[in-house]
Amino acid sequence: xNHKDELNKKVNNLISNVKTTEAELKDPxxxxxxxMLAVGDGSNNKNEHSFSxxxxxxxxxxxxxxxxxxxxxxxxxxxxxxxxxxxxxxxLEKQHLNAGIHNSWELRTxxxxxxxxxxxxxxxxxxxMMGKETFSSEYGGLVPENKKITLRDIARTF
Amino acid sequence: MDFKQNDIIQKVKNGDxxxxxxxxxxYQQAAFSFAFKIMGNEDxxxxxxxxxxxxxxxxINTYDIxxxxxxxxxxIIYNKSIDALRSIKRRDEISLDDRLYKVVDKAxxxxxxxxxxxxxxxxxxxxxxxxxxxQKLIFTLRDLQELNVEETIEISGMSEVAIKSNLxxxxxxxxxxxxxxxxxxxxxx
Numbered sequence: 001x002n003h004k005d006e007l008n009k010k011v012n013n014l015i016s017n018v019k020t021t022e023a024e025l026k027d028p029x030x031x032x033x034x035x036m037l038a039v040g041d042g043s044n045n046k047n048e049h050s051f052s053x054x055x056x057x058x059x060x061x062x063x064x065x066x067x068x069x070x071x072x073x074x075x076x077x078x079x080x081x082x083x084x085x086x087x088x089x090x091x092l093e094k095q096h097l098n099a100g101i102h103n104s105w106e107l108r109t110x111x112x113x114x115x116x117x118x119x120x121x122x123x124x125x126x127x128x129m130m131g132k133e134t135f136s137s138e139y140g141g142l143v144p145e146n147k148k149i150t151l152r153d154i155a156r157t158f
Numbered sequence: 159m160d161f162k163q164n165d166i167i168q169k170v171k172n173g174d175x176x177x178x179x180x181x182x183x184x185y186q187q188a189a190f191s192f193a194f195k196i197m198g199n200e201d202x203x204x205x206x207x208x209x210x211x212x213x214x215x216x217x218i219n220t221y222d223i224x225x226x227x228x229x230x231x232x233x234i235i236y237n238k239s240i241d242a243l244r245s246i247k248r249r250d251e252i253s254l255d256d257r258l259y260k261v262v263d264k265a266x267x268x269x270x271x272x273x274x275x276x277x278x279x280x281x282x283x284x285x286x287x288x289x290x291x292x293q294k295l296i297f298t299l300r301d302l303q304e305l306n307v308e309e310t311i312e313i314s315g316m317s318e319v320a321i322k323s324n325l326x327x328x329x330x331x332x333x334x335x336x337x338x339x340x341x342x343x344x345x346x347x
Binding site for chain 1: 175178179182183186187190191194195200201203204205207208211212215216245262265266267268270271272273275278279281282285301302304332333336337340341344
């Protein structure tokens, strides 16, 4: 048998084998049940009919795939939202904490100055002068005349 | 089960669900096998069969009891399958890998080779994937399902000339494709 004949024979065999293969329906009972459920066991009741339509819809693979995709998408959106919200809350908390630390530092320095003011007037005078200089440099040497420089202002400049 | 078809169908026409169930049990395997040969996929064939029987239940009153029930059933499956094929056309693809070559090799052996559903489905899709819709369907009806010309005319609604022409082109294209694949396989060996 030559090459061409052999090929032709193989092609014929293949088509013949595909032709004679009877695809076997797996789990026929479940298919029957699905069909009977979808037709609502022959009920003419409208509610049951619409229920059976819904059931049929849910049994469609494409519809189930669509539902799964929608669920995954919703979960991703939810995760992203959570991330954004948590990030914002974290940032706000950090800001609040920093502000708290800053304020408490100013307060403590002011208290220390008060302590020095009552304990050692000379040292306090030196600190006050240094503070004033630094404070006035912040204003570019132009401190408004009516500006009352408090200990808290000075403390803030250190 | 005592199955007198016309009595059963008459009962179904009168809304008897248990009679309809008997009809489903009797024909679902044949319906599945036919749908499988068109769809080339178990899940798709199952969906088509389910929709087909729902359709039969809803339209049983349009069925003429004097006509062949099997042809009417096949016609509904045929129409449902066309709809299904059009909707899945975009996702349907098949790759000629080693596994498929092995299936081709197995199916081309002499003798009565028993193919698994998956193997048969892949071969059907491989053979018909690039064919125009009409050629694919006529090839399935005439060569795979082995229906005669009269039944094919009734189911497809095409003329005898159109059926012959589509069948000729389908066979030619399929044979050419299979020869190319097998030739390549033999050279590889």
